[in-house]
Amino acid sequence: MSAPVLPDLSGHFGRYGGRFVPEALVRALDELDAAYRAAKADPEFQAEFRDLLVNYAGTPSLLYRAERLSKKVGAEILLKREDLNHTGAHKVRNVLGQALLAKRMGKPRVIAETGAGQHGVASATAAALLDLECVVYMGEMDTERQALNVARMRMLGATVVPVTNGSRTLKDALNEALRDWVASVDTTHYLLGTAAGPHPFPELVRDFVGGIGIEARAQCLDQIGRLPDAVAACVGGGSNAIGIFHAFVPDESVQLYGFEAGGEGVATGRHAASITGGSSGVLHGARTYVLQDEDGQTVESHSISAGLDYPGVGPEHAWLHDTGRAEYEPVTDDEAMAAFHLLCRTEGIIPAIESAHALAGAARIAPQLREELGRTPTILVNLSGRGDKDVHTAGAYFGILDPVEELVPGENA
Amino acid sequence: MSIAEVFHKAKAEDRAVLVGCMPAGFPTVDDSIASMIAMHEAGCDVIEVELPYSDPVMDGPVIQKASDIALSRGVRTRDTLRIIDAVASAGATVVLMTYWNPIEKYGVNAFARDLAAAGATGMITPDLIPDEAAEWIAAADEHRLDRTFLVSPSSTDERLAMTVAHCRGFVYATALMGVTGARTSVSSQAPELVDRVRHTNPDMPVGVGLGVGRGAQAAEVAGFADGVIVGSALIRCVLEAPDRSTGLSRLRTLSAELAEGVRNPAK
Numbered sequence: 068m069s070a071p072v073l074p075d076l077s078g079h080f081g082r083y084g085g086r087f088v089p090e091a092l093v094r095a096l097d098e099l100d101a102a103y104r105a106a107k108a109d110p111e112f113q114a115e116f117r118d119l120l121v122n123y124a125g126t127p128s129l130l131y132r133a134e135r136l137s138k139k140v141g142a143e144i145l146l147k148r149e150d151l152n153h154t155g156a157h158k159v160r161n162v163l164g165q166a167l168l169a170k171r172m173g174k175p176r177v178i179a180e181t182g183a184g185q186h187g188v189a190s191a192t193a194a195a196l197l198d199l200e201c202v203v204y205m206g207e208m209d210t211e212r213q214a215l216n217v218a219r220m221r222m223l224g225a226t227v228v229p230v231t232n233g234s235r236t237l238k239d240a241l242n243e244a245l246r247d248w249v250a251s252v253d254t255t256h257y258l259l260g261t262a263a264g265p266h267p268f269p270e271l272v273r274d275f276v277g278g279i280g281i282e283a284r285a286q287c288l289d290q291i292g293r294l295p296d297a298v299a300a301c302v303g304g305g306s307n308a309i310g311i312f313h314a315f316v317p318d319e320s321v322q323l324y325g326f327e328a329g330g331e332g333v334a335t336g337r338h339a340a341s342i343t344g345g346s347s348g349v350l351h352g353a354r355t356y357v358l359q360d361e362d363g364q365t366v367e368s369h370s371i372s373a374g375l376d377y378p379g380v381g382p383e384h385a386w387l388h389d390t391g392r393a394e395y396e397p398v399t400d401d402e403a404m405a406a407f408h409l410l411c412r413t414e415g416i417i418p419a420i421e422s423a424h425a426l427a428g429a430a431r432i433a434p435q436l437r438e439e440l441g442r443t444p445t446i447l448v449n450l451s452g453r454g455d456k457d458v459h460t461a462g463a464y465f466g467i468l469d470p471v472e473e474l475v476p477g478e479n480a
Numbered sequence: 481m482s483i484a485e486v487f488h489k490a491k492a493e494d495r496a497v498l499v500g501c502m503p504a505g506f507p508t509v510d511d512s513i514a515s516m517i518a519m520h521e522a523g524c525d526v527i528e529v530e531l532p533y534s535d536p537v538m539d540g541p542v543i544q545k546a547s548d549i550a551l552s553r554g555v556r557t558r559d560t561l562r563i564i565d566a567v568a569s570a571g572a573t574v575v576l577m578t579y580w581n582p583i584e585k586y587g588v589n590a591f592a593r594d595l596a597a598a599g600a601t602g603m604i605t606p607d608l609i610p611d612e613a614a615e616w617i618a619a620a621d622e623h624r625l626d627r628t629f630l631v632s633p634s635s636t637d638e639r640l641a642m643t644v645a646h647c648r649g650f651v652y653a654t655a656l657m658g659v660t661g662a663r664t665s666v667s668s669q670a671p672e673l674v675d676r677v678r679h680t681n682p683d684m685p686v687g688v689g690l691g692v693g694r695g696a697q698a699a700e701v702a703g704f705a706d707g708v709i710v711g712s713a714l715i716r717c718v719l720e721a722p723d724r725s726t727g728l729s730r731l732r733t734l735s736a737e738l739a740e741g742v743r744n745p746a747k
Contacts, residue, residue, distance in 0.1 A: 077611065087580055087607050089538045091632035091657055093639060232544050238535060245537045250658035252634065349581040349607075350535065362557045363585030365534040 073386065078266020080386035086265040087349045092245075095252040100267040102172045107274070112171065116275075119163045123196070124153045126160070126278060130286035130447075135413040136426075142433035143445040145295060147283045147311060149452065150418065156452030157276055157307045158189040162258060164275030166193035169256035176200040176255040180244040182237035183209050183373035184216030185456065186260030191225035193258075201225040204243045206236040209373070216456075234367050237377050241351055261304025262381040265352030269309075269381050276310030283447055284314045295447040296436055297322040301424035302395065303339065303375035305384045307451035312393060322394070322436075325384060326428035328370035329397030339368035340397040341380040342388050355382040371400035371460065372420040374452070402427040404464050407454065419452030420460065426450075481573050483601045483626050483649035486525050487685040487706055496702035496742040499687055500524035500735060501577065501711035503532050504563045505555030506546040507718070513566045515718055515731055520572035522732040523739025527567055528604065528709065531560045531578035538579075538606040540661030542712035546719060557582055557591075561598045568599030575628065575649075577604040583616070592619035602626025602649050610646035617646065628652050628687075631677060633669040641680040650685040650707060651677055655692075661712045663691035671704040698741030708742050 073080045086096060106112040120126045129148040137144045149157040169177050177199050181187030187203040194201035203220055207229040210217050217227050233239040248257045262272040280298075287295055298315050300308035302325040315321045330338035338344050341356040348357040350365060358366040358378035370376040387393035403420060406427035410418050418426065429446045436444035454461065462468040481489070490497045500519040506512050516527045532547035532555055539547070560576070568574045576595060583591050583603075595603065602625045608616065610629055620627045626649025631640055634657060644651050653674055656667035670688050677686045687707030692698055694713070701708045717734055721727030 085612050086609060087612060088609070089606055089632070089654075090609055090630045090639070090643065091634055091654060093609060093632075094634040094636060097636075232541070233534065233548065242535050242537050246540075246659045249538070250656075252657065349584055351537075352607075354584075357581075359581065359585065361585070363533075363582035364551060365581075 073383070074266060074270050078270070080383050081389065083354050083385040084266055084269055084382035085354055086352060087354065088265045088352045089249060091249045092252065092265070095248070096265055096267065098172065102168060103267055103271050106168055106171055112167065116164055116167055119167070120160060120278065124159045124163060126152060127282040127286070128152055130283055130290060132290070133414050136410060139409060139413055140430045140433050141437060141443070142429065143443055144429060145287065145445065145447045146450045147279060147447060148450055149279060149307065150416070150422070150450050154189050154192050155455065156185055156189070156419065157279055157310055157449070158186055158260065159192070160278060160310070161260070161272050161275045161306060162186070162189040162193040165256065165258045165271070166197045166199060169199060169258070170197055172256060174254055174256040176202070176251070177258045178202045178204065178244050178247050178255055179258045179260060180204050180237065180240040181260065182240070182376060183213045184220070185374055185452065187220050187225070187227070188216055188223070190258050191220040191223035194225060195223045202247070203227050204230050204240040204247070206234070206240045207231050208235040209237070236367070238365060245351070261306040262309045262383065263304045263351065263353060263355070263379060269353065269383055272306055273309045273313055273383060276306050277313050279307065279310040279449065280312060280314030283311060287447065291445065294318055294321050296320070296440060296444040297324055297432060298447045299324045299326065299425045299429040299432070300449040301375060301421045301451065302327050302342070302380060302384060303377050303421065304379070305381035307449050309381060309383055311447070311449040312387070316392060323387065323392060324428055324432060325393055325395040326398045326424045327395055328372055328375035328424060329399040329402070330369040330371070332399055333397050337369040338397060339370040339376050339378065341378060342384060342395040343397045345378070347385070350379040353382045355385040356380050356388070371403065371464070372424065374419065374421040375424065396428060398424040398427045404461070406430060407461060408465070416450070417454035417458070418450055419454050420457045422449065422451045483526065483573065483575065486573050487650060490525065491706070496705060496745060497525045497687070497707040498523060498698065498739050498742045499526040499528050499707055499709040500714050501528040501530055501709065502715060503530040503543065503546045503550050504560040505532060505550035505553065506715070507549050508553060509555065509559050509563060511724060513563055514728060516563070516567045516572065517570045518728050518731050519714065519735045520567065520570065522735035524735050525573065527572045527574045528577050528711070529560065529564055529567065529574055530711070531557065531576060531582055533579040533582060536579060538659055540659040540712060542715050542719065543660050546715045557586055561594055564595070564598040564600050574600045575602050575604055575626070576600050577606065580605060580608045588615045589619045589622065592616070592623040592625055596623040596625055600625070602628060604628040604652055606630055610643055613646070620648070630654055631673065633657055633673050637676070640676055644677055644681045644684050647684060650687050652709065653677060653686050653688045653705070655688050655690045658690065660690055663693070667691060670701065674705050695737035695741035698738045699744045700746045702742040703746035708738070710738055
């Protein structure tokens with residue numbers, strides 16, 4: 068069976084994706100699309116990208132067989148250790164790719180939006196490496212909560228602009244980055260942080276992070292001699308998930324599971340589960356699933372994980388959901404934190420709280436997969452980031468912070 | 481009066497059309513109706529009602545703030561339709577400016593039907609390009625509404641021609657690369673953009689927006705465009721006024737100044 072190549076030329080995944088942007092940005096998006104296609108076909112660009120991924124970012128990341136965790140969960144768990152990459156998450160792949168592209172397009176300036184800082188730090192890192200000016204938009208609420216990350220970005224030479232509009236969080240930072248871009252497209256590349264937004268971003272980001280799945284698929288075949296039964300990833304905007312899913316989409320025996328941030332529970336309304344708790348709409352340049360009220364106004368999202376705390380999702384996930392190729396389920400804050408704790412104690416790995424959603428989901432689906440298959444299932448989990456940044460949040464959650472000690476908040480995505 | 485008639489009439493008078501923008505429900509539903517009627521009475525030929533939206537990426541701080549105020553007071557899409565009805569009933573020519581998601585959520589055809597019933601002549605869609613607009617184009621035809629898409633200094637000739645071909649009523653030329661908000665001077669890119677539009681279709685009226693806030697600027701833009709679109713400067717009259725009646729009086733004064741400007745196009 069041959070699947071259609073998506074997105075189509077106009078950037079659609081079925082009815083999702085596309086370009087819902089001011090006309091002023093269309094030329095820049097067309098130029099980006101053309102530059103990307105040329106770069107994709109250019110062995111020199113590909114070699115340069117690969118060289119940075121290998122010698123700077125430290126990929127391919129390990130595929131680690133988590134034996135103690137596997138026993139607890141009742142499934143063979145393989146962890147794709149994106150947490151070991153430089154800057155501590157899968158996101159370095161995307162920023163290196165896009166920063167190289169910006170250079171190729173002759174744009175000396177990059178702008179980025181960031182929630183609590185992970186993508187901002189990654190962007191600042193790539194900009195420092197490739198000698199680009201970098202401006203990061205960050206909601207004022209987040210600059211206050213993540214002062215250390217602001218310092219980190221500044222240390223790397225970036226300018227951090229606190230955004231005071233609207234809810235003063237990630238979605239407003241994204242709006243502000245788009246406003247900057249409308250006024251600065253000639254000199255500026257918008258280094259979008261996830262596989263969302265207007266075409267060609269969902270495709271381009273997917274391709275830059277697609278190495279996760281390509282590597283993991285080969286590592287699986289190499290280490291266990293077959294493909295996993297399921298792949299699990301957390302889904303906020305969805306870049307780490309699409310990065311690990313994409314190579315497995317044609318493998319019909321491999322089930323794909325995306326775990327959204329269920330926050331305090333989808334029923335409470337305080338969550339960030341755009342697919343399982345939202346509806347189809349248009350946000351930030353694409354048609355996809357969004358959290359919205361009955362008038363189409365964006366509803367604020369909630370999650371203990373800053374990196375998943377976004378009221379939209381990449382359009383390819385919307386399509387994978389509607390076609391049934393991937394399944395999406397919400398994981399609550401409490402479930403994620405239990406999985407966070409479990410991984411710390413069984414494997415000596417502190418995961419990002421984002422990635423803990425994928426671990427919790429894997430633990431949830433293990434019994435049903437075992438029943439379905441009549442044997443121990445093998446689940447590949449994308450450990451998309453490390454948890455150093457979350458120590459403050461987790462410490463507060465588990466009540467293990469010494470009240471006298473002055474602990475500083477860590478970075479977040 | 482239809483948009484075509486408004487532009488026709490202005491042309492006969494050798495002047496430009498003045499389009500004044502105000503968010504629906506800012507600061508309250510009734511206040512916004514009063515503001516729009518005041519603008520109409522003081523010389524705005526067309527009232528552009530902006531549907532408040534949570535994520536207005538084309539708008540600068542003034543319109544964002546006004547929209548936030550309207551939304552925080554609970555304004556609904558149906559209130560916007562009610563406001564349009566009231567302002568159109570008072571004799572004004574009304575167009576709606578709206579980001580796309582609220583329309584998609586309402587249902588494109590149903591919204592077009594209700595918008596036409598409320599008395600609006602058409603819709604300006606800042607984040608909907610013709611490439612994605614098949615449903616709206618069909619609905620506008622069915623309900624006889626005008627379609628205003630935006631063109632920008634960065635638009636290629638090919639896109640400019642395509643976009644203008646999909647417009648009916650008038651085309652919105654964004655005078656500069658940037659978001660809404662009054663500027664001290666009119667962009668030098670604006671006259672060139674208007675020329676490029678005229679080159680693709682000499683009969684399509686061109687409204688120029690972004691950056692106009694004073695009578696002299698209105699006169700300058702009226703010198704090369706068919707319409708002058710003013711938003712932030714008018715909204716600021718209300719936003720910064722100590723009370724309601726001061727706001728209305730400043731709104732009348734500025735509308736009159738702008739109306740005077742479009743009647744004295746710079747040569």
